Amino acid sequence: MDTKVFAHHDHAACQAEGIAVAAAVCAQKGLRLTPQRRRVLEILLSRHRAMGAYAVLAILRGEGMGNQPPVVYRALDFLVKHGFAHKIERLNAFIACTRPGAPHAPAFLICRTCDTVAEAHIDPGGGTLGDEAGAAGFTIERTVVEALGLCPKCRDAA
Amino acid sequence: MDTKVFAHHDHAACQAEGIAVAAAVCAQKGLRLTPQRRRVLEILLSRHRAMGAYAVLAILRGEGMGNQPPVVYRALDFLVKHGFAHKIERLNAFIACTRPGAPHAPAFLICRTCDTVAEAHIDPGGGTLGDEAGAAGFTIERTVVEALGLCPKCRDAA
DNA sequence: ACTTGCATTGTTATATGATAACATCACTTA
DNA sequence: TAAGTGATGTTATCATATAACAATGCAAGT
Incomplete structure (x- = not known):
């Protein structure tokens, strides 16, 4: 789990790695990390907090x-769509993924005071819920x- | 788990019970289940699907x-607030609770085809996520x- | 180089979801 | 019956998200 986000860490490296991994994955999969997309990812990577779409837009506007x-x-x-960011449904906001490239079922720890969001990873079909879904014949996607x-x-x- | 909602069941009883329990809980706690609140709960109870606030409003309007x-x-x-309904964050919509009165951590199974929503219950601090949160010092509320x-x-x- | 096809971007307008603020009404209790 | 509290009515506005279509850019094959 990336709970390091709750403490001091080398955030510059954190950001640089996020962009580098996204660029590498895009190159490998034939996706286009255009300047706009790259810039939005940079903005999300600049903080370990979820940002609303309009907050991101305000920054883009300021930069033309x-x-x-x-x-x-x-x-x-x-x-x-390509796993470089996640939507936090509870907040109607977005955050950069801390494990881009690898398919995963994310889970989030959201601090109600400082709004920091940590990303954990779970087994989507595991736990009580997975068992009950299986018993009911429900397929979790x-x-x-x-x-x-x-x-x-x-x-x-x- | 109330996965019976995926199959045929006595839905009239389902609805009647929902209202009866809510009325009883309100009486016990000194809450006021006013006609508007009661009617909104009835509307939510009428289907095992999440409804948007404006869909509920449209029905209320039709009834003055x-x-x-x-x-x-x-x-x-x-x-x-009082546990008679839940918000489905993913859908920005609301659904009647199938276990009103008892405090619980709900979990939902949402069918993407028929939009039916089943309510399950989980241990909020349990599972992998609970363990990792505990290890990181994060308090889940x-x-x-x-x-x-x-x-x-x-x-x-x- | 040309052109064909598709992905991306620009722009307008609008749909959908939610709340602030304030006036009024109703119920309780002293 | 007056005061206090909670509930409702109403206007206005904010916040989030998407439809639709035009214009542009890019890549692949000829």
Whole structure:
């Protein structure tokens, strides 16, 4: 789990690696990491917090890279579709993936005080829910798992 | 788990029980199940599908029980706050609780074809995620768990 | 180089989901 | 019956997301 995001870490490396991996994966799969898409990923990578689409759009606007909602939604759709970013349903917001390239079922720990989001990974068909779904004949294709609470830093501060 | 919702069942009893339990719980806790709130719960209970707030509002309008968004959002807030309904984050929609009255951490199985939603219950601190959160010092307060896939009926039809 | 085809981007308009703010009404209890 | 609280009515607005279509860019084959 990438709970390092709750503590100090080499964030510059964190960002650089995110872009590098995305570029490599795109090259390998024949996807186009265009300037807009790349910039949106950089913006998401700049913080371990989920950002709303319109917050991203505001930054793009300031840089002359797009003025209308579809611009940012298309870039976000691309990043989510190919696993470079995730949508946090509870927040209607987006965050860069910390394990791009590898297929995985993400789960998130969301701090309600500082809004930091850590990405964990789970077995989609595992646990009680997987057992019950299996028993009921329900086929799980995707999972949304988001835990809300307090990160260690905010808990200690309180 | 209430996976009976994927199959034929006595739905009239299902609905009646939902209202009866809510009324009993409200009486016990000194909450007011007003006509609007009761009617919204009835509407949600009428199907095992999540409904958007505006879909509920459209029905209320047709019955002269409220014309503006805040009417339905206030009723839904009440129902969710007291555990008579849940919000499905993935769908931005609401569904009646199948275990009203008892505190619980709900999880949902959402069929992408027929939109039926079954409610299961999980141990919020259990499983891999609970372990990892504990190890990271993260305190889980609430969980959003939504599995998307195919219910038995729709899987067989395909 | 040319052109054909497809992915990407630009732009307008609108759909969909949610809340702030304030006035009014109703129920309780002292 | 007045005061306090919770519930409702209403207007306006904010926030999130997508449809539709035009214009552009890029890559592959000839």
